[in-house]
Amino acid sequence: MTSAATHTPSAISEKREKYDILDLFAGPGGLDVAARYLGKEAIGIEWDGNACETRLAAGLPTIHADVQEVRRNLRDHATRLKGVTILAGGPPCQTFSLAGSGSGRRDLDKVKGYIKRLAKDPQSADEIDAELAKDAASHLGDSRTALVLEPLRWILAAAAAHEPFTGPFETIILEQVPAVLPVWKAYEEALASMELPDGKTYHTVSGVLLTEQYGVPQTRRRAVLIAKLGDEETEKPKLPRKTHLAFVRPRQDLQEPLPIDTSEEEDSESVESTFPWVPMGDALLRARKDLGSSDQLPERSSEFSVRSNYGSGGDPKKRGQRTSDQPAFTVTGKVSRNVVTGDVGPSKFTIHEAGVLQTFPGNFPWSGKDQSQQVGNAVPPRLGVHLMAAALGIGKERRNKALNSMFTWPPVDTQETE
Template sequence: MKDYSHHTVLELFAGHGVGVAIKELGANEHAVEKAPDAIATRRANGMDIAYEDVWDVHLAEGLEHDTQHGSPPCPSFSAAGKGSGRKQMPLILDAIQDGIWRDIHELRAWSDSLEDPRTGLTVVPLHYAYRFNPTYISLEQVPAVLPIWEAYAEVLRGMGYSVWVGNLQAEQYGVPQTRKRAILMARRDGKEARPPKPTHSRYYSHDPEKLDPGVAKWVSMADAIGSIPADRPSPTVTGGGCDDRRLGALRDGRPAGDPQFTVVSNYGTGGDPAKRGRRMSTEPAATITSKFDRMKKVASGALGF
C-alpha cells in the first residue's frame, strides 16, 4: 500500500466515516465536529477531534495540513428534506461570486440570515481553502449541491488549483449501496485533478443483470454483511417510519432463517408509500432515511445485534 503517513487532513464536518479511511491509510487527521454522538463514536474508535465548530476557524491556525476534506450538512439540500437550500441556490451562487467567503464574520452573518442557517455551512470550506491554501481539497454533498461546487471550481482555479467537479456513484467503488454524490476534487501540485476510475459496475435498477465491462460486479448487502442469523426471521427494514412492532418480524413469505431480507426506502418519496423502492439483500442497498434511535432498533431487531 502507498505510504500516506506524510499527509495530514483537516476534516470539516468530520463525523466519523472518512476518519476511519484516513486512519486506515495511515494519514494524520485534524477533525472538526460538534455532534455529541459523532464525537463519542470517534473517541470510542481512537479518533479524537481538534475542535468542535467550523465557525471557529482561528482554532485551525497552527494545525499544519496539506489536505482539506469536508462534507457539509445536507438537510436543506437533500431530497429527503424541505429543500430551503435548493430554493435559495441563486442567492448562494451570487454570494460565492461576490466573495462573501473571504471574511468569516461576514459569511456567518449572511448564513444566519438564511431560512435555514445550515445552508450557509456549504460555503464555509471555501473560506478555509482561501485562508490555508492546502495542496489538496475534496468535498462531498448531495447531487443538488453540484452547482455550488461548480461555483467553487471557478474560484479555486483562480487560486491556481486544477479542479474536477461531477457526480460519482458509490456502488462503482465497492460500496454496497446506490448513492449518487456531488464531488469536488482540487489540487495544486502541478497534476490534473481527476476522479478515480470505477472498480465496480453501476447498478441498473431496471436491468439488474446488466453489468459494465472490465470491472467487478457491484457489491450486494448480503456480500457486505452476510446472512441473517438462523434463529432470526427474515426482516423488512423500512427507512423513515418503520412500525416498531414490525422490526425483525416480517418474513415476506419466507421461513425463519432464510438469508434473504428486504430493505424499503422512502428517500425522496415525499412520504408516499406508493413510491417506495424495495431492494433484496442480493442487491445493493438504496438510500434509507430514519432517525438514529429508530435505525438502531431496526438493526438490533433485524440482525440480532
C-alpha cells in the same frame, strides 16, 4: 464511557506531532477511517457529541467544537493543526440541496454569489456574515447556509498563511449530496481565480459518483470535488476510476431516482474494471465470517428482502423493496426502520449491519445516542479510500491493499486518553 461533552477525543490528538488531513464536519469518521487504512492520519472537527463518542471509542483524533469557532480561533488550535496539508469535508446539506422550491433555488443562487465574492475579496467575509444573519433572522434563508462557505473560508485562511498554516492546502476533497454539485462548480471557479504564492493555482475536477461503482453495497450518490495545488504543468486531477458496475434499478424500485446527468460522457479512462456491484447479503456474510456471528452481526439466511421506510408517499404498499442479492437502498438516518423479511434473523438491521452497508468495519465501535443518524450521515469509508487515492495520487496496489484490509477495526484503549 465518559460523555463527549466533558471528555472528547481531542485529547488523543496531542499524542501526534503532525496530522496529514483536516476533516471539517467529520461526523463519526468515514473519511478519517479511509485515511487511516491508506496510512494517513486525519484530525476531525465535529460538533455533535454523539458522533464524538463514536470517534473517541474508535480512537479518531477530534476537536469537539463548532467548525466556525475553531477557524475564528486558529491560534488556540495551532499545535494540533500545524503541518496539515490536506483539507477534506462535507458541510451539512442545506435547503437548496433538497431542490424543487423557489426558495431553494434562491438560496443556491445566493451561495454561488457569496462564493464568488469571498474568493475575489476575502475581506468581504464580515459583510457576507451580516447578510446571512439578516436573512436567517427574517426567515428568508437557512441559518446553516453559512456552513457551505466554511471550506472556502478555511482554504482562504491557509492561502493567506494564517497561523498555524504556512501556505495553501496542497489537496482539497469535498463531498455532499448530488444537488450540491452546482456549489462545487462554483468552488472550482473560485479556486481557479485565487491569487496564490509562487504563481501556483488549483487544478480541479468535480462530478457525481455512484457508490455501488466503488464496491459499496448500497446505491448512494455523492457530489465530489477534488482540487490539487500546482503550476501550469501540473496534471488536472481525475475522479476515481470505477471498479464495479452500476446497479440497474428495477421498475418497482421507487425509493431512489435515476442518477442525475452530469453532462459528461463516460469513457474508457473512467472505468478500471467491471466487477458486478456488491450485494448487501454478500457484504453482511463477509462481515460475519471475519468477526463471527453475534448480536451485533446476527446470522441471516442466504435470501432475504428489505422494505424501505420512505419513498412511499405514505402508502406502505408503494415502498421500495430490495433483495439480498442487490445493493441496499441509500443508508439514511432512518435505516433502523427498514424491515427485513423472509429471514431467520431480526426484522430490522442492527447498527453494526447498517455500518457494514456503509462499509465501516463490522466491529466499528458505534457509541453515543442517535447511532442510526450517525451511520446515515457518514461518508462510506470505501468510497473515501477511492476518493483519497485519486486525489493524492496513490497507486492501485496500495489502494487495493487498503480496501482489502478494511473489514476489522483495531480495539482502542480509551483509558489512555484520560
